[in-house]
Amino acid sequence: MEPSSESGVCKRVRRLRSDAEQNRDRIIEAARQVYRREGLNASMAGIARAAGVGIATLFRRFPTRMDLIAAVFEDAMRQCRDGAVAARDAESAWEGFRGYVETLCALQASNRGFAEVLTMNYGSAKGMERQRQEAYEAFTDLIRRAKREGRLREDFSPDDLPILLMANAGVLNATGDAAPEASRRLVGHLLRAFSESGSEPLPPAPTPKALIRGMARQRRAGGA
Amino acid sequence: MEPSSESGVCKRVRRLRSDAEQNRDRIIEAARQVYRREGLNASMAGIARAAGVGIATLFRRFPTRMDLIAAVFEDAMRQCRDGAVAARDAESAWEGFRGYVETLCALQASNRGFAEVLTMNYGSAKGMERQRQEAYEAFTDLIRRAKREGRLREDFSPDDLPILLMANAGVLNATGDAAPEASRRLVGHLLRAFSESGSEPLPPAPTPKALIRGMARQRRAGGA
DNA sequence: AACCAAGTGGAATGACCTATCCACTTGTGT
């Protein structure tokens, strides 16, 4: 049909055939797990294998790697947005702030792919970027409140959040799952730095053993 | 001469032929530059190409990637050791501390490979690890002094330094060279968190533009 | 000046990756 008359206006018109829909879901689910473990540089071939579909099927559905990433992480990003909104409306602005930051960082710790998503910008992927933008706006309101409350330092900038997320991603990347305290420790330090009183409690430092185990583990990266 | 009687005791006996020595130097120099730009995951083939030698020559001289990395970064690591010793003996322990941390982080910013080296542990590479160990010990003395001085918080741990380095590597990795202020800003926050008074000055936040440019740049990683 | 161990470069191997193509299968509207 219409071998091509819809003049580009609406793209989401064509419904998928039921079996195709099912494959699409399987791909997304497989990708979600692979990305969680291996980060965003996981190979397309590996994801197709994990999903039990042919490579062609994967590429037909998601022509670029970014299409897949966007599909996989869109609702995680939405949750971030919701979290930011909830924090903005929390009773105590500072508690909202602290809780939000800790939640984001814990999310990063539990999902390598998401940790990377949070430190990148996907110009395309409109859906995801819109969530991010909305989260950013709620967060900006939140920090204004927290400053007025007198608990957040005046010189804190909304752009310090992405910096913190990048820093946390770096720690997670370097320690793997060998030293989960390292990430919490970093966040503790930073929350101290952000708070007006500077009296935030600090999680314990990782044991040197664990830290060294983490540092030794560095293999593939992506890292960098 | 002695076509092979040394029964494995001393390995560094056999002197290289003069042309081989020269090739070795060229390889190390080329690797230094490639690692600086591309990080430790740079391809062996690329390094051989840059050095103008055959691939076999590279592999004969440095059988594993780590042998090469150790040869390239040994004296950078020694400089770190020297810096730590100098800081330990500085007039003001806190100034020594601050200066040392800032120097290390600036070094990371100027050399992608070294940024990664500082967040890894190379069980083998005895030379490098010894430097690291000595730096660690000097640093431990330094923080003891700084605490006694009353400028460094009591709950600072020597293991917070590797955490800071990992965090900084994460920021550098995510921003590339698009937002150098981001790294300085992170370090500023952390120094504040470490200082007893919490009144350390804070470098300016990066402009959102620059930060986004950095975030968009993510391509190869290594990184992550 | 002649010998040869030490050293060399490039070809070959094999693994893995992205991306495209195409002959076959299958869901679905009639």
Added chain:
DNA sequence: ACACAAGTGGATAGGTCATTCCACTTGGTT
């Protein structure tokens, strides 16, 4: 029940890598 567009998987082309092998060259010693 049938037709056929939509969907499929595997083969394939073309890239990058690490690593090994081997026929040739060369520095240094005698």
